[in-house]
Amino acid sequence: MTTTEHAPKTSPEVCGVGHSRRRVEDDRFIQGGGNYLDDIELSGMLHMAIVRSPLAHAEILSIDTSQAEAVDGVVAVVTGDLLAQYDLAWMPTLSGDTQAVLATDKVRFQGQEVAAVIATDPYVARDAAELVFVDYEPLPPIVNPQQGLAPDAPIIRTDKEGKTDNIAYTWESGDAQATEAAFARAARVVTLETHYPRSHPSPLETCGVIADVDPITSQATIYMTSQAPHAHRTVFALVAGLPEQNIRIISPDIGGGFGNKVPVYPGYVIATAASLVIGKPVKWIETRTGNLSSTGFARDYHMKGELALDADGRILGLRVDMTSDQGAFYADAQPTKFRAGLFHIVTGSYDYPAAHVSATGVYTNKAPGGVSYRCSFRVTEASYLIERLVQNAAYEIGMDPAEFRMLNFIRPDQFPYRSPTGFVYDSGDYETALRLAMDMVGYEDLRREQEEARREGRLMGIGIASFTEVVGAGPSKDYDILGLKMFDSAELRIHPTGKGILKLGVKTQGQGHETTFAQIVAEELGIPAADIKVVEGDTDNTPYGLGTYGSRSTPTAGAATSVVSRKLREKARKIAAHLLEASEEDLEWEVGKFFVRGSPESSVTIQDCVFAAYTNFPEGMEGGFEDVDYYDPPNMTFPFGSYIVVVDLDPDTGVWKVRRMIAVDDCGVRINPMIVEGQIHGGLTEGFAMSSMQWITYDEDGNCIGSNFMDYLIPTAWETPRFELGETVTPSPHHPIGAKGVGESATVGSPAAYVNAVIDALAHLGVRNIDMPLLPDRVWETIRSHSGAEGEG
Amino acid sequence: MEINVTVNGTPHTADVEPRMLLVDFIRSTIGLTGTHIGCDTTSCGVCTVLVDGTPMKTCTMFAVQADGRSLTTVEGLKRNGELHPIQAAFKEAHGLQCGFCTPAMMLVGSALIEENPDPSEEEVRWAISGNLCRCTGYMNIVKAIQLAAQNSTTGGTAE
Numbered sequence A: 001m002t003t004t005e006h007a008p009k010t011s012p013e014v015c016g017v018g019h020s021r022r023r024v025e026d027d028r029f030i031q032g033g034g035n036y037l038d039d040i041e042l043s044g045m046l047h048m049a050i051v052r053s054p055l056a057h058a059e060i061l062s063i064d065t066s067q068a069e070a071v072d073g074v075v076a077v078v079t080g081d082l083l084a085q086y087d088l089a090w091m092p093t094l095s096g097d098t099q100a101v102l103a104t105d106k107v108r109f110q111g112q113e114v115a116a117v118i119a120t121d122p123y124v125a126r127d128a129a130e131l132v133f134v135d136y137e138p139l140p141p142i143v144n145p146q147q148g149l150a151p152d153a154p155i156i157r158t159d160k161e162g163k164t165d166n167i168a169y170t171w172e173s174g175d176a177q178a179t180e181a182a183f184a185r186a187a188r189v190v191t192l193e194t195h196y197p198r199s200h201p202s203p204l205e206t207c208g209v210i211a212d213v214d215p216i217t218s219q220a221t222i223y224m225t226s227q228a229p230h231a232h233r234t235v236f237a238l239v240a241g242l243p244e245q246n247i248r249i250i251s252p253d254i255g256g257g258f259g260n261k262v263p264v265y266p267g268y269v270i271a272t273a274a275s276l277v278i279g280k281p282v283k284w285i286e287t288r289t290g291n292l293s294s295t296g297f298a299r300d301y302h303m304k305g306e307l308a309l310d311a312d313g314r315i316l317g318l319r320v321d322m323t324s325d326q327g328a329f330y331a332d333a334q335p336t337k338f339r340a341g342l343f344h345i346v347t348g349s350y351d352y353p354a355a356h357v358s359a360t361g362v363y364t365n366k367a368p369g370g371v372s373y374r375c376s377f378r379v380t381e382a383s384y385l386i387e388r389l390v391q392n393a394a395y396e397i398g399m400d401p402a403e404f405r406m407l408n409f410i411r412p413d414q415f416p417y418r419s420p421t422g423f424v425y426d427s428g429d430y431e432t433a434l435r436l437a438m439d440m441v442g443y444e445d446l447r448r449e450q451e452e453a454r455r456e457g458r459l460m461g462i463g464i465a466s467f468t469e470v471v472g473a474g475p476s477k478d479y480d481i482l483g484l485k486m487f488d489s490a491e492l493r494i495h496p497t498g499k500g501i502l503k504l505g506v507k508t509q510g511q512g513h514e515t516t517f518a519q520i521v522a523e524e525l526g527i528p529a530a531d532i533k534v535v536e537g538d539t540d541n542t543p544y545g546l547g548t549y550g551s552r553s554t555p556t557a558g559a560a561t562s563v564v565s566r567k568l569r570e571k572a573r574k575i576a577a578h579l580l581e582a583s584e585e586d587l588e589w590e591v592g593k594f595f596v597r598g599s600p601e602s603s604v605t606i607q608d609c610v611f612a613a614y615t616n617f618p619e620g621m622e623g624g625f626e627d628v629d630y631y632d633p634p635n636m637t638f639p640f641g642s643y644i645v646v647v648d649l650d651p652d653t654g655v656w657k658v659r660r661m662i663a664v665d666d667c668g669v670r671i672n673p674m675i676v677e678g679q680i681h682g683g684l685t686e687g688f689a690m691s692s693m694q695w696i697t698y699d700e701d702g703n704c705i706g707s708n709f710m711d712y713l714i715p716t717a718w719e720t721p722r723f724e725l726g727e728t729v730t731p732s733p734h735h736p737i738g739a740k741g742v743g744e745s746a747t748v749g750s751p752a753a754y755v756n757a758v759i760d761a762l763a764h765l766g767v768r769n770i771d772m773p774l775l776p777d778r779v780w781e782t783i784r785s786h787s788g789a790e791g792e793g
Numbered sequence B: 001m002e003i004n005v006t007v008n009g010t011p012h013t014a015d016v017e018p019r020m021l022l023v024d025f026i027r028s029t030i031g032l033t034g035t036h037i038g039c040d041t042t043s044c045g046v047c048t049v050l051v052d053g054t055p056m057k058t059c060t061m062f063a064v065q066a067d068g069r070s071l072t073t074v075e076g077l078k079r080n081g082e083l084h085p086i087q088a089a090f091k092e093a094h095g096l097q098c099g100f101c102t103p104a105m106m107l108v109g110s111a112l113i114e115e116n117p118d119p120s121e122e123e124v125r126w127a128i129s130g131n132l133c134r135c136t137g138y139m140n141i142v143k144a145i146q147l148a149a150q151n152s153t154t155g156g157t158a159e
């Protein structure tokens, strides 16, 4: 591990920022004491199973529920027609489209929810689901956006009045004219067309809900696998028409989220409606097949990128045309203003004046979603495209890919840097990060080895990705979801004995908030982190916030925690002045105490001040020691890094193996280095998964291939490479403690590094693209089709 | 059908439907929820417990197949009120994030150490290759299991 040393300011006892504090949440998890959704049992609870469509596109002629209803233990069978009576057959998506809760007119993807069985026992519910008979009239399925855009394509969204095409949205960013001009002056244009395949976050815990609507008080307590409990409460109020004060969302321990648990899914709505009508709690736990085939897919971008270069290899401009496969309902969880998420970060880590991005979203007969899978709203696709493009550009002009990047990087003195698509990058030092990665891997030696290997007929490749991310949504003037501004919050209360509770609007799913957010309080107030309990995931007991995704918890709630702690420190200062009979201006703060300037023996601890806030506060002051902050970030944060992958490739089989994986990350100040590194390991693994094996595809009839863990391959410990991490620290200038957020950097940055490494092994054959995942047969086929072409590239 | 199963040293007699999965028996009938469910195809391993000391995926066994056997779940790892070295090591080496795969990973790790007190990285990776983790990238899980092995032989604790 290579690091730039950053000594923590606090002692290990206080354990503020910079300490690798062991996680407090681990105590329950290692003893089987986690409380995940399926672990919750309520008395009289019923169980729900969902009947799904076996067809991708079909009219529903009739649904026969009589046999299912006759099964002993079945309480109700819910259909779309029944929901329609309560105006609940359709619901809004997070992109402002609509989505069927239960299909009424036709089914639009395989796995779509058609009916639900509520029974006293989960086995009975599943049995009875098999006895719901649906009569379908098949329609021709559309399984890719190209088919969807064909002039004679059948219309998928016949529910939308007057809809005559399959276009979900169109969107553009940047300056088309300036970009045309840049291309007109170009000495060379490099083009890459590639598909970022459909993927799925598939946390090991699937989605689920227990809806408990009290028939007497109408109080709805909804236990839900939710990454955004407050936003979900508001959505429930709007969709189900329940008074918001009567809705309490409880998000218990979450077995991984990665974006999968941001949207509201039909299962949540059906269970809530069922509980409302039946008057008993209803539990729904998604099956893995249900999870992979109906909730929250990610990616599926068909991208064409072109780079205009001058004669010296400087980038003049970027033009991107992208078509996204949205599935049957446009359901991206993303800020309202941006129809293709933050894909316009596609200009990357490089400095050039002009860029233009045009995007078209297309409805297809596939599952809806478009969630940010360990990614800040389509940043993964963007980063992949530009990092693949620059690597190819280097080959075309015969320059080393590292050198090409150095030549075109935004320089440190250019920050804050306004990108051609309108982002203002807060801080960065890209060259230092890349140089560190090159030193760690021994770049020059590897290039020499590669030359030798090629002479001997061996294939090895070195792939680089120098990514820039945009996270931490966001300034509320630009970022909202369904109109809800994307600020976040922290409420801090210190009890008389100096120990307290921090309540947050975000929700951890493994990121370790219970540990790290207490460290922020410790840093700001000098109260030991061990004395601070962190509470999240209960809307009745935490302040409003938009939740955890897009690496936003640290940039938003982390900042709110810092600010609320500072507000309380100012209150403590007033109390200290009162206790020390000094004036506030004469007091100095040192971690955990105030002292009178010039006479350090005359001091009071923060705990003394807190106790006095309840027992002996100055006249005119409000008693108690608590405050709240709603933090609206002034800008996004822009974490970055440089990754280098070395692969060895067997030309006879197309199998490639990662020899080294170096990851240098700069996420600003690290609150808990141990946790940051853990997050990076996880992201690097998901990047490896996507580049090598993990994807969802559909056959021509619209059958989902990848709807279980036998087809949807997640790497095990056996395949997963070892990682070597490095670090640079460029603080965010606008975040109170300089942190940027890291949960997703490695998923965003690493796929291009793995793929570039394989392409690099074959570049001398003229190979410039293989679509992910780089399965051995695809690689082998590519080698075969390029053999004999040696020297042409 | 009536079955007799010992769970974490305590004998249980229960009347179960022949088709009841062992994982549901453990979670619902016995009420120990540290054993999880993550898939429908015996692929993820989060339902793993020790059956007579051997790791088994309990979503692929019927409860009746456990008749007369002895099970160890995560709730039975502690010894005399003290954390098992594998539990302490998972915390110390940051071998978990969301915690969903963790009980199974620890049980597999503990069984490996019983058999092989000093496993190599390769051996650990092979032993846990039937268990998926979506959060950690396995690096720290491997470290945790090796640390537990070390502490078990030296009698030290991870903390």
Ligand code: FES
Binding pocket: B036, B037, B038, B039, B040, B041, B042, B043, B044, B045, B046, B047, B048, B057, B058, B059, B060
């Ligand atoms: S639940 Fe996935 S293997 Fe048992």
Ligand code: FES
Binding pocket: A204, A255, A256, A510, B095, B096, B097, B098, B099, B100, B101, B102, B132, B133, B134, B135, B136
């Ligand atoms: S810690 Fe989350 S799946 Fe392993």
